[in-house]
Amino acid sequence: MQVVIRNTKKEATNLAAAIIARELRARPNLVLGLATGRTMEGLYARFVEMHEKEWLDFSLAVTFNLDEYIGLPPEHKGSYRYYMNKHLFNHVNIDMRNTHLPNGMARDIASECRHYEEQIRDYGGIDLQLLSIGASGHIGFNEPLSAMRSRTREKALTPQTIQQNSPLFERPGEMPRRAITMGVGTILEAERCLMLVTGETKAEVLAKAVEGPVTSMISATALQLHEHCTVIVDEEAASKLENQEYYHWIFENEPEWEEFRANMSM
Numbered sequence: 001m002q003v004v005i006r007n008t009k010k011e012a013t014n015l016a017a018a019i020i021a022r023e024l025r026a027r028p029n030l031v032l033g034l035a036t037g038r039t040m041e042g043l044y045a046r047f048v049e050m051h052e053k054e055w056l057d058f059s060l061a062v063t064f065n066l067d068e069y070i071g072l073p074p075e076h077k078g079s080y081r082y083y084m085n086k087h088l089f090n091h092v093n094i095d096m097r098n099t100h101l102p103n104g105m106a107r108d109i110a111s112e113c114r115h116y117e118e119q120i121r122d123y124g125g126i127d128l129q130l131l132s133i134g135a136s137g138h139i140g141f142n143e144p145l146s147a148m149r150s151r152t153r154e155k156a157l158t159p160q161t162i163q164q165n166s167p168l169f170e171r172p173g174e175m176p177r178r179a180i181t182m183g184v185g186t187i188l189e190a191e192r193c194l195m196l197v198t199g200e201t202k203a204e205v206l207a208k209a210v211e212g213p214v215t216s217m218i219s220a221t222a223l224q225l226h227e228h229c230t231v232i233v234d235e236e237a238a239s240k241l242e243n244q245e246y247y248h249w250i251f252e253n254e255p256e257w258e259e260f261r262a263n264m265s266m
């Protein structure tokens with residue numbers, strides 16, 4: 001795992017976007033795992049800007065989202081399909097047929113989950129999985145005690161997650177209590193993971209996720225087991241990390257980061 005600390009949310013977001021854009025330019029048919037939530041909105045806005053001003057091309061890209069609420073049709077404003085169309089897909093040249101989210105309206109949820117896994121496998125797996133972290137320490141909707149080897153499945157959401165995400169719905173009580181989520185095992189199979197975390201409210205859970213012991217109580221700690229995981233954070237989110245100096249040193253000295261350091265205006 002590598003942790004990169006940038007001064008502001010904008011700089012952290014732009015660095016994450018630059019890393020993904022680089023991968024997409026190198027591999028136009030990239031299989032990209034996508035996440036939702038407030039943190040991702042700035043990142044998708046940056047993708048749209050890069051598409052419009054820097055010719056970032058999504059025409060061959062394939063996407064798989066981490067999760068979707070059960071019981072919400074795609075046109076529901078709270079659904080993740082609606083979110084993805086609104087923030088990204090409607091504004092770039094992606095082929096909608098290449099965009100995948102679990103179907104939260106499926107009659108047979110277990111078979112929908114198996115089908116989702118098969119689709120990921122058919123594309124040869126996820127090349128780059130984008131993630132953020134929920135207040136409960138979840139990645140996707142892998143709530144506490146999610147098995148490290150779990151696959152795409154139905155999960156009940158915790159009261160903490162319901163509290164965190166309810167404000168994103170128009171009416172109180174409208175938020176579904178269950179979701180389909182890629183499993184921790186599914187996520188760990190991605191070739192590379194990129195986690196973006198910003199804001200002071202995430203500082204405590206981020207410190208546990210990055211520097212704490214690996215535990216299924218905080219599914220983000222599973223990323224410590226991944227061979228190529230980059231965690232990009234702003235100073236606020238980094239404020240409770242013990243080894244900030246070390247992370248800065250790595251960013252300043254490792255050749256891997258040279259091209260990104262060069263563009264400090266990001």
Ligand code: GLP
Pocket residue numbers: 035036037038039040066067131132133134138139140141161165
């Ligand atoms: C939801 C998603 C998670 C995401 C989280 C972060 O719960 N299922 O994948 O990490 O939102 O939300 P925010 O960025 O709004 O803090």
